[in-house]
Amino acid sequence: MEWIDGGVTAATGFYASGVYAGIKKSRKDMAMVFSVVPATVAGAFTTNMVKAAPVRWDISLIEEMKMAQAVVLNSGVANACTGTKGKQNNACMAKAAAEALDISEKLVLTASTGVIGKQLPMDAIASGVKVLAGCLSDTMEAGTLAAESIMTTDTVKKEAAVTILLGGKKVTVGGMSKGSGMIHPNMATMLAVITTDAAISQELLNEAVHEVVSKTFNRISVDRDTSTNDSYMVLANGLAGNEQITKKDASYDEFLKALYAVSESLAKKMAADGEGATKLLEVNVIHAVSEKEAEILAKSVITSNLVKTAVFGNDANWGRILCALGYSGVQFDPEKVDLVITSSYGTLSLVSNGMATDYSEEEATKILSADAVTVTADMKSGEESATAWGCDLTYDYVKINADYRS
Amino acid sequence: MEWIDGGVTAATGFYASGVYAGIKKSRKDMAMVFSVVPATVAGAFTTNMVKAAPVRWDISLIEEMKMAQAVVLNSGVANACTGTKGKQNNACMAKAAAEALDISEKLVLTASTGVIGKQLPMDAIASGVKVLAGCLSDTMEAGTLAAESIMTTDTVKKEAAVTILLGGKKVTVGGMSKGSGMIHPNMATMLAVITTDAAISQELLNEAVHEVVSKTFNRISVDRDTSTNDSYMVLANGLAGNEQITKKDASYDEFLKALYAVSESLAKKMAADGEGATKLLEVNVIHAVSEKEAEILAKSVITSNLVKTAVFGNDANWGRILCALGYSGVQFDPEKVDLVITSSYGTLSLVSNGMATDYSEEEATKILSADAVTVTADMKSGEESATAWGCDLTYDYVKINADYRS
Numbered sequence: 001m002e003w004i005d006g007g008v009t010a011a012t013g014f015y016a017s018g019v020y021a022g023i024k025k026s027r028k029d030m031a032m033v034f035s036v037v038p039a040t041v042a043g044a045f046t047t048n049m050v051k052a053a054p055v056r057w058d059i060s061l062i063e064e065m066k067m068a069q070a071v072v073l074n075s076g077v078a079n080a081c082t083g084t085k086g087k088q089n090n091a092c093m094a095k096a097a098a099e100a101l102d103i104s105e106k107l108v109l110t111a112s113t114g115v116i117g118k119q120l121p122m123d124a125i126a127s128g129v130k131v132l133a134g135c136l137s138d139t140m141e142a143g144t145l146a147a148e149s150i151m152t153t154d155t156v157k158k159e160a161a162v163t164i165l166l167g168g169k170k171v172t173v174g175g176m177s178k179g180s181g182m183i184h185p186n187m188a189t190m191l192a193v194i195t196t197d198a199a200i201s202q203e204l205l206n207e208a209v210h211e212v213v214s215k216t217f218n219r220i221s222v223d224r225d226t227s228t229n230d231s232y233m234v235l236a237n238g239l240a241g242n243e244q245i246t247k248k249d250a251s252y253d254e255f256l257k258a259l260y261a262v263s264e265s266l267a268k269k270m271a272a273d274g275e276g277a278t279k280l281l282e283v284n285v286i287h288a289v290s291e292k293e294a295e296i297l298a299k300s301v302i303t304s305n306l307v308k309t310a311v312f313g314n315d316a317n318w319g320r321i322l323c324a325l326g327y328s329g330v331q332f333d334p335e336k337v338d339l340v341i342t343s344s345y346g347t348l349s350l351v352s353n354g355m356a357t358d359y360s361e362e363e364a365t366k367i368l369s370a371d372a373v374t375v376t377a378d379m380k381s382g383e384e385s386a387t388a389w390g391c392d393l394t395y396d397y398v399k400i401n402a403d404y405r406s
Numbered sequence: 407m408e409w410i411d412g413g414v415t416a417a418t419g420f421y422a423s424g425v426y427a428g429i430k431k432s433r434k435d436m437a438m439v440f441s442v443v444p445a446t447v448a449g450a451f452t453t454n455m456v457k458a459a460p461v462r463w464d465i466s467l468i469e470e471m472k473m474a475q476a477v478v479l480n481s482g483v484a485n486a487c488t489g490t491k492g493k494q495n496n497a498c499m500a501k502a503a504a505e506a507l508d509i510s511e512k513l514v515l516t517a518s519t520g521v522i523g524k525q526l527p528m529d530a531i532a533s534g535v536k537v538l539a540g541c542l543s544d545t546m547e548a549g550t551l552a553a554e555s556i557m558t559t560d561t562v563k564k565e566a567a568v569t570i571l572l573g574g575k576k577v578t579v580g581g582m583s584k585g586s587g588m589i590h591p592n593m594a595t596m597l598a599v600i601t602t603d604a605a606i607s608q609e610l611l612n613e614a615v616h617e618v619v620s621k622t623f624n625r626i627s628v629d630r631d632t633s634t635n636d637s638y639m640v641l642a643n644g645l646a647g648n649e650q651i652t653k654k655d656a657s658y659d660e661f662l663k664a665l666y667a668v669s670e671s672l673a674k675k676m677a678a679d680g681e682g683a684t685k686l687l688e689v690n691v692i693h694a695v696s697e698k699e700a701e702i703l704a705k706s707v708i709t710s711n712l713v714k715t716a717v718f719g720n721d722a723n724w725g726r727i728l729c730a731l732g733y734s735g736v737q738f739d740p741e742k743v744d745l746v747i748t749s750s751y752g753t754l755s756l757v758s759n760g761m762a763t764d765y766s767e768e769e770a771t772k773i774l775s776a777d778a779v780t781v782t783a784d785m786k787s788g789e790e791s792a793t794a795w796g797c798d799l800t801y802d803y804v805k806i807n808a809d810y811r812s
Contacts, residue, residue: 050732050740050760081728083741083761116725117762182712182729223711224630225726226733305629305711305799306588306807313808319522320631322487323588326456327632334456335489354456355489356523393711394808395801401712402719402800 001258007159008033009143010174011197013239015136018149021128023076023114023121030125031146032097032132033071033193038107039237041068042206044213046230052080053090054110055231061106066202068235069107071193072097072129075150075178077120079112080228089120096126100133111191111231113152113178147176150191153275153400154180160265164258166242166251171198173258175234177266181275181401182227192217192232192266198255199238200245208256209234216263219295219388221303222274223397234259271389272372276396280372281311286385287378293330294379294386300328301375302390311373312392316341316364318350325377338378343370407664413565414439415549416580417603419645421542424555427534429482429520429527436531437552438503438538439477439599444513445643447474448612450619452636458486459496460516461637467512472608474641475513477599478503478535481556481584483526485518486634495526502532506539517597517637519558519584553582556597559681559806560586566671570664572648572657577604579664581640583672587681587807588633598623598638598672604661605644606651614662615640622669625701625794627709628680629803640665677795678778682802686778687717692791693784699736700785700792706734707781708796717779718798722747722770724756731783744784749776 009016013036023029043062045055061068072093079086090110098105112120136142147157161174175194200208213232238244245251272280283301288294301307304324310317318339326334339351345367349357367373415422419442429435449468451461467474478499485492496516504511518526542548553563567580581600606614619638644650651658678686689707694700707713710730716723724745732740745757751773755763773779 048729048732049734049736049738050728078725081725081740081757081760081762083759116723116729182726225710225712225729228725228729228732304631305803306631309804309807312804315809317522319484319487319634320588322456323454323522323631323634326454326634328455330455332455334487351487353489354487356487393804395804397711398715398718398799398801398804401715403721 001261002163004161004163006140006161007143007147007174007176008193008195009138009140010161011172011195013037013197013237014195015138016142016146017132017135017137018145019128019131022124023074028149029074029076030128030132031073031149032136033146033195034101034136035069035235035237037237038067038069039235040200040202040205041066041233041235042202042209043231043233044209046227048226048228050080050228052078052112052229053082053086054079054112055229057090057094058109058231061109065106067107068109069103070097070101071109071111071233073111073150073191074125075152076114077112077118078114078116078229079120080116082119085119089122092122093120093125093129096129100130109233113150113191113229116228143176150178152178152180154178154273156273158266158269160262162258162261164254166254169240169242171240171242172196173262175262175266177270179270180273181222182225194234194262196236197238197240198236199240199242200236200255204245204252205234205236208259211256212260212263216260216267220267220271221299221390222271224303268389271391274391275400276394277391278312278394279392281390281392282372282374282387284374284376284385284387285379286376287380287382288384289382291384291386294384295388296330297325297328297377298386298388300324302388305393308390308393311368312394314365314368316350316361316368321375332379332381336380340376341367342374342376343367343372345370407667408569410567410569412546412567413549413553413580413582414599414601415544415546416567417578417601419443419603419643420601421544422548422552423538423541423543424551425534425537428530429480434555435480435482436534436538437479437555438542439552439601440507440542441475441641441643443643443645444473444475445641446606446608446611447472447639447641448608448615449637449639450615452633454632454634456487456634458484458518458635459488459492460485460518461635463496463500464515464637467515471512473513474515475509476503476507477515477517477639479517479556479597480531481558482520483518483524484520484522484635485526486522488525491525495528498528499526499531499535502535506536515639519556519597519635522634549582556584558584558586560584560679562679564672564675566668568664568667570660572604572660575646575648577646577648578602579668581668581672583676585676586679587628588631600640600668602642603644603646604642605646605648606642606661610651610658611640611642614665617662618666618669622666622673626673626677627705627796628677630709674795677797680797681806682800683797684718684800685798687796687798688778688780688793690780690782690791690793691785692782693786693788694790695788697790697792700790701794702736703731703734703783704792704794706730708794711799714796714799717774718800720771720774722756722767722774727781738785738787742786746782747773748780748782749773749778751776
């Protein structure tokens with residue numbers, strides 16, 4: 001597997017575009033991803049009872065068609081809690097894209113992100129879709145424009161791509177995502193579109209999607225708030241020419257690894273770019289009884305406001321980490337737990353068998369001051385492990401969210 | 407039922423004291439509550455797997471003795487994650503109190519709050535206990551001194567007391583509590599000691615404790631972090647002279663109401679004094695299918711960082727409220743939900759049947775700018791309701807917790 005530059009246009013036969021359509025005040029706000037041939041599709045979507053109109057559209061379309069050829073996305077307005085009119089507007093957006101691309105509207109997926117409760121400005125959407133269709137391109141720059149156009153409070157665009165060899169054929173998996181606040185995905189994240197030229201059956205693509213999402217996008221949290229619009233979609237158009245993957249063989253494993261790598265990379269970028277965040281917090285729980293328990297423990301630590309503020313303050317307040325493990329709901333012996341912190345500045349053992357080691361606070365503070373910090377909790381009670389990703393909780397998180405709409 | 411001034415010394419036969427013993431830098435840090443006769447006792451304690459030494463001591467003592475005569479409390483050091491030495495220190499603290507009071511150490515409950523992972527300074531504790539025993543008093547001022555001595559990041563002391571008549575006898579229920587951060591009790595809150603001169607069997611007192619805690623202290627949250635030290639203890643010494651409550655009759659109901667009133671008052675004071683908070687947030691969920699579901703929905707809203715920051719910014723960002731209801735895990739129809747906000751500045755309907763009403767943002771901002779704000783979510787799907795209390799998330803929460811230990 002080789003990392004390459006690029007995102008949704010990295011794989012053969014995928015085009016993209018991103019424009020300013022007039023939904024937001026000034027930043028780019030619409031994007032399109034297009035495959036020259038209909039692609040096998042699978043997705044994972046929010047588990048929130050309150051599902052945005054585009055989420056309902058995509059779930060039903062993927063269920064019915066199992067194929068898609070385009071995704072049209074907008075930022076600025078989430079089209080959630082918008083009732084019947086919101087559903088109609090979403091269908092209109094898909095239809096307008098279908099007309100502009102001369103394909104069936106049943107091959108057009110939609111995604112929206114932004115303020116909840118506002119209706120889409122349909123004039124802007126209608127003209128935006130035409131411009132998007134007109135400037136589709138398969139260049140890396142076009143993919144980047146699309147990635148930029150779906151940003152809301154994100155401070156950086158998020159792209160990732162890898163290539164693998166399947167039976168001698170070069171297969172590419174690339175993708176883009178957005179998300180910075182209301183990030184605590186449960187089945188998927190805010191918005192992510194992954195494209196690949198791999199040939200793979202829909203059944204196996206669907207399996208791969210759910211396996212990968214459960215270990216990547218579902219293991220990040222910025223603020224414990226599961227959004228109404230979470231959508232993760234993978235389009236596989238088969239243009240790489242590999243023999244179609246139809247069973248769980250070595251090719252499937254290799255494809256899964258590539259999809260995992262791109263998804264983990266995008267998920268970590270989202271956690272690191274959490275609203276107001278100054279650093280990425282990675283929590284590894286090792287030697288747990290089961291992977292599920294390891295995941296619950298790791299997520300409990302990354303979602304603790306007290307851990308997150310301590311990490312912001314570069315304060316090795318390990319009691320809060322043990323406390324968060326303790327209220328996770330998982331049974332364990334606190335007097336067996338070891339805690340170690342690691343960053344580019346070094347590694348330090350803070351806790352051994354549930355009690356503080358004789359560590360240097362100064363050294364701990366230095367390690368915690370890096371851009372990315374890893375906490376490893378060794379439960380010493382089994383063989384399973386899991387990693388979760390979050391970020392620190394800062395003044396800027398409060399600032400961004402105390403007046404998001406103004 | 408009549409509200410009266412006072413706290414733990416309001417009921418007949420209860421003495422208290424609070425002193426500076428040298429555990430913290432300068433603020434008062436030790437307190438004692440004493441009943442002139444052994445009292446029936448019941449309690450509720452943290453469900454965190456990581457339980458502080460005093461919590462383990464109290465659980466085992468209440469189980470064994472069902473009676474207690476004194477509670478010795480300290481702030482500054484939580485005596486959690488302190489291993490065998492922590493257990494020994496806690497036993498020494500109880501023993502020192504027992505000697506100073508000339509009672510059995512098996513009648514002395516303990517409670518600690520403060521930094522996790524540090525050992526108690528036993529010299530300070532030993533001399534502190536002697537001073538505490540020497541200056542016990544049944545005045546209101548002594549109760550207040552005790553309430554002040556258990557504060558950590560609290561900005562105000564928390565006391566409440568009521569009187570009721572049981573069979574012609576005046577019965578008093580009073581109490582104190584502390585807690586401002588790491589507040590998301592699960593069975594009880596940080597520290598609360600309730601005293602009453604009611605005569606009641608231990609079995610019924612225990613039932614009353616669990617019924618009341620589930621609807622008061624377990625329905626507040628400051629930061630979703632369930633502490634290692636949560637303790638709620640009720641001592642009933644019987645000196646009011648009422649006929650002992652031994653069954654669920656009218657006297658029990660009246661006593662339950664009094665215990666509920668004092669506990670709700672203390673719990674709301676804790677939520678309002680949440681770290682960095684500028685206001686109390688009350689969430690009423692009405693017409694839910696069951697009380698349990700109403701509670702889950704209400705708690706999901708009060709714990710949402712996005713709701714909390716919006717409330718801080720006086721921003722009627724109702725989409726976040728619907729979103730938090732939506733990811734609570736409870737099944738409901740989003741298109742039936744109504745949302746109303748209320749404060750001393752008025753009442754305003756924000757959402758009707760899942761969509762925005764034509765409300766004035768200006769009026770909404772004014773209502774949200776009060777010291778206490780209530781959100782009512784009408785699920786229109788049943789007859790049950792529940793209330794939960796929280797607070798806003800502010801810059802000061804981050805400030806307090808980014809360098810709590812420094």
